[in-house]
Amino acid sequence: MNSPDHSSSRIELVALGWEDYFSALFTEHACAGDVPARVVRVDRGGCDTLTATGPVRAVRGSGLVTDRERTVCTGDWVVLRRDGEPAQIVDVLPRRTAIARASSDRTSERQVLAANVDTVIIAVSVADRVNLGRIERFLTLAYDAGTRPVIALTKSDLVDDILAGEAAVGAVAPGAEMVATSTVSGVGIDLLASTIIGTAVLLGSSGAGKSSLANALLRRDRMAVNDIRSADGKGRHTTAHRELLVLPGCKILIDTPGLRGIGVQDVADAAGRTFSEIEELALDCGFRDCEHRSEPRCAVQEAIRGGRLDSGRLERYRKLLRESEWSAARGDAREASKRSKRDKAITRDIRAMYRFRDRQG
Structure with a gap:
């Protein structure tokens, strides 16, 4: 297993980041005889994990979702079933972050x-x-x-x-x-x-x-x-x-590998923390809906003219918010499309059921 050097001796789960949050989520799985494991590395062949008894190589169960946001990831706590070879990941515990x-x-x-x-x-x-x-x-x-x-x-x-x-x-x-x-x-x-x-x-x-x-x-x-x-x-x-x-x-x-693109989606609140000085300046603007461009009594533009704020930082803030809003809207459209397809599939099934019942009658 290509992972950190761990012996086969027992490992305290707390040392791997196990908390009461995960323990509560795992109660039902423990009753079924499964064990908790933390994902060390994910590759096409499966996952390297760490359990209380040491490293375990595991494959992902066929029942796991394929949604990119919910698929197994490094750092996840997973439910490991070891009643066969290889061990199988049958579920992923909800992430804390x-x-x-x-x-x-x-x-x-x-x-x-x-x-x-x-x-x-x-x-x-x-x-x-x-x-x-x-x-x-x-x-x-x-x-x-x-x-x-x-x-x-x-x-x-x-x-x-x-x-x-x-x-x-x-x-x-x-x-x-x-x-x-x-x-x-x-x-x-x-x-x-x-x-x-x-x-x-x-x-x-x-x-x-x-x-x-x-x-x-x-x-x-x-x-x-x-x-x-x-x-x-x-x-x-x-x-x-x-x-x-x-x-x-x-x-x-x-x-992690070096990142080239760092796209953002629906991060307006987080961007407000990153650009906190702009948010604070905006509180003193003459208009609540000030866009910090040519409006009168704009505290942000006054700070730029006074050399207290770099104009490039304001433009990067705007760009980040535009990208965040666009990506979020695209995500909402995708979810709406999925709901529409699901509703249409249900309607088709219902109609097929009625046609079958009519033929039987």
Whole structure:
């Protein structure tokens, strides 16, 4: 099994993130003789899981839903049936939280990146040009899931002025905790580990140093890391799947591949937290429905003119809200279409039943 190094000895479920919430949900399944397991990794052949007795390779039961938002995901707690070989996942316990992005296709379904997460670590390389918009989107995903974001500034040993990087990132992440790290010197690694509460997921762009960061938190080389190019100090993230890792101190880390697209759907409230200073300024606008464009007595535009707010940040906020509303509307249309198809199928069945009854009469 390609998973973290666990012996076959018993594992305390609490150390894997088991809580009273899941215990209550599992009562009925326990009576049936099934066991709880946490999903470590998902691939086409099945799932690697961890149980109280150690690692178990399992297949997904045919009865599980195929909905992308509810299919088995790394971090899920599942119901495992072991009365045959291989073991079978027969159900997924309702998630406490889920980090999900809008899908890149036209299905309007969201893609769940990690389940039952408490802390979101956003890896940002200060050795490269910092993409502020991506940071804002990662923060919005974290807030939308009801989790706590922590920004890890990676490769701090490659820059002369880390304070400048901290200031640039801090300007778009009000209220988020931030830790400057270096996997080469070890700076900030212990501090970052101390910020993790419960299960953490590691998000970031390719080349941000996530694999090196995961290895540093594990205190051993577990995740594959490509060599850093001497020309520009950049590396390539080689992780191709999401994987759950058990850290020292009974903490959990879910490592993820680098994300290119970070689509959002129905995240207006979370965006309000990410762009909290704009929301606060808007309270002083002369009109309650102010769009912060050319309206008189607009506090947001006054802040831009006064140099207290960057106009680019306001435009990114607008873009995020537009995308969120559009994706949400598309999702509502999909659900309406599904209901319509279901109603039509029921009507056809009823008509067929009456025709059959008439023929019998």
